[in-house]
Amino acid sequence: MFGNKVLELKNISKSFGTRKIIDKLSLSLDQGDILSIIGPSGAGKTTLLRLIAGLESADSGKFIHNGKEFDPTDRNNHLVGMVFQDYNLFPNLSVMDNITLAPIMVNKMSKAEAEKAATPVLDQLDLNKFKTLYPYQLSGGQKQRVAIARALQMKPEILCYDEPTSALDPELVGKVKDIFLKLKQTGMTQVIITHDHQFGKAVADKILKVEPIEK
Amino acid sequence: MLNYIFSILPSLFSGAWLTIEIFFWTTVVSIPLGLLVAFGLHSKLKLVKAILKFYVWIIRGTPLLLQLIFIFYGLPTVGIVFPRYEAALVAFIINYAAYFAEIFRGGLQAVPVGQFEAAQVLGLSRWQTINRIVRPQVVKIVLPSIGNELINLVKDSSLVYVIGLGDLLRAGNVATARDVSLVPLVLVGCVYLAMTAVLTALLRVVEKRSNVWK
Numbered sequence: 001m002f003g004n005k006v007l008e009l010k011n012i013s014k015s016f017g018t019r020k021i022i023d024k025l026s027l028s029l030d031q032g033d034i035l036s037i038i039g040p041s042g043a044g045k046t047t048l049l050r051l052i053a054g055l056e057s058a059d060s061g062k063f064i065h066n067g068k069e070f071d072p073t074d075r076n077n078h079l080v081g082m083v084f085q086d087y088n089l090f091p092n093l094s095v096m097d098n099i100t101l102a103p104i105m106v107n108k109m110s111k112a113e114a115e116k117a118a119t120p121v122l123d124q125l126d127l128n129k130f131k132t133l134y135p136y137q138l139s140g141g142q143k144q145r146v147a148i149a150r151a152l153q154m155k156p157e158i159l160c161y162d163e164p165t166s167a168l169d170p171e172l173v174g175k176v177k178d179i180f181l182k183l184k185q186t187g188m189t190q191v192i193i194t195h196d197h198q199f200g201k202a203v204a205d206k207i208l209k210v211e212p213i214e215k
Numbered sequence: 216m217l218n219y220i221f222s223i224l225p226s227l228f229s230g231a232w233l234t235i236e237i238f239f240w241t242t243v244v245s246i247p248l249g250l251l252v253a254f255g256l257h258s259k260l261k262l263v264k265a266i267l268k269f270y271v272w273i274i275r276g277t278p279l280l281l282q283l284i285f286i287f288y289g290l291p292t293v294g295i296v297f298p299r300y301e302a303a304l305v306a307f308i309i310n311y312a313a314y315f316a317e318i319f320r321g322g323l324q325a326v327p328v329g330q331f332e333a334a335q336v337l338g339l340s341r342w343q344t345i346n347r348i349v350r351p352q353v354v355k356i357v358l359p360s361i362g363n364e365l366i367n368l369v370k371d372s373s374l375v376y377v378i379g380l381g382d383l384l385r386a387g388n389v390a391t392a393r394d395v396s397l398v399p400l401v402l403v404g405c406v407y408l409a410m411t412a413v414l415t416a417l418l419r420v421v422e423k424r425s426n427v428w429k
């Protein structure tokens with residue numbers, strides 16, 4: 001739909017100690033693609049996401065963005081956003097402050113600018129009435145939407161989700177699916193880990209099946 | 216009776232003032248020092264870590280009374296002389312910093328790794344992460360333990376008695392011995408109770424303010 005290769009992985013490998021978790025993995029995502037990573041527990045799905053988000057460093061291989069190699073572990077590129085499995089919201093900050101912290105601290109926006117910029121996202125994700133609450137006052141689904149809003153405020157080109165549907169009630173699964181599809185239309189490239197084949201197939205343009213590596 | 220009470224109050228209050236001074240200086244120096252030691256206990260430098268661990272182990276494993284006597288009566292035998300008041304402050308600060316360090320270390324460990332990771336992916340620097348995410352969470356976690364230690368400190372300050380400082384306890388004891396009366400010691404107890412009550416109330420206010428989030 002948009003045509004440019006937002007993310008390519010070339011021969012990425014990762015071991016923990018002597019255990020190989022990811023072996024020479026290559027993949028390529030166009031802008032707006034949704035990639036579902038499907039596989040059993042322990043297959044290395046989270047590790048792959050953490051490599052893309054720069055929370056682990058790869059032992060070998062290359063990450064390429066629009067044809068240029070980049071280092072995901074560099075804090076100064078904001079290419080990748082992450083929605084963690086248990087959201088990792090900041091418990092000491094209100095919903096609004098969770099969302100505006102990085103724009104204020106990292107992008108040096110004023111508080112007023114950052115809050116203004118957050119408003120459309122809060123509206124879109126149905127969070128407006130929660131913006132003064134703290135994370136402990138929210139349900140799982142609400143927390144997840146705050147985590148999505150927080151990641152979006154740093155304008156990533158790629159958004160990763162670790163098992164976004166596993167903790168949700170069935171009726172909420174449809175709602176996040178709508179969010180993924182809406183973000184896709186804005187050109188967001190998304191990587192989604194799921195256990196749920198049905199769900200993975202329903203939203204994904206590409207599917208990556210991973211299995212634990214036998215030693 | 217009332218006249219007697221009023222006659223000894225000035226000396227009790229001047230003793231209480233010394234107690235408050237020791238409390239104040241120990242608190243304002245040993246809390247930041249304890250925080251530094253706590254960071255040092257997480258240091259990647261093995262030697263720094265080992266030395267700090269040893270320090271905390273010695274201090275927490277021996278009585279404060281011994282440390283006080285060691286510094287005031289012991290160190291002069293090897294040529295290191297502190298005046299009484301300074302000796303007391305040094306002993307209390309070294310002692311309390313070790314306890315605070317342990318409390319902060321536990322607090323730092325209690326902040327989930329996911330908090331650091333979320334901040335990292337958002338592009339926050341280490342300092343921004345510490346300042347906006349970690350520090351507020353650690354403060355909340357350690358507040359009750361710090362409060363307990365501060366209340367202990369009010370009472371522990373009476374140990375300066377052994378190095379001859381004129382604190383609240385000494386003031387009361389002197390009056391009791393001189394006048395052969397229980398009243399001064401009862402009053403001393405009342406003044407300690409008043410001080411710990413005020414402190415407890417203050418701590419409760421601070422804790423309440425930190426309770427807007429969980």
Ligand SMILES: Nc1ncnc2c1ncn2[C@@H]1O[C@H](COP(=O)(O)OP(=O)(O)O)[C@@H](O)[C@H]1O
Pocket residue numbers: 016021039040041042043044045046047048
């Ligand atoms: N930091 C780490 N150190 C050592 N082993 C790890 C680490 N992170 C993950 N692993 C191991 O790597 C394997 C893959 O884990 P993970 O990527 O979490 O799998 P998945 O998300 O597919 O369930 C697991 O066996 C896990 O124990």
Ligand SMILES: [Mg+2]
Pocket residue numbers: 045046047
């Ligand atoms: Mg996982």
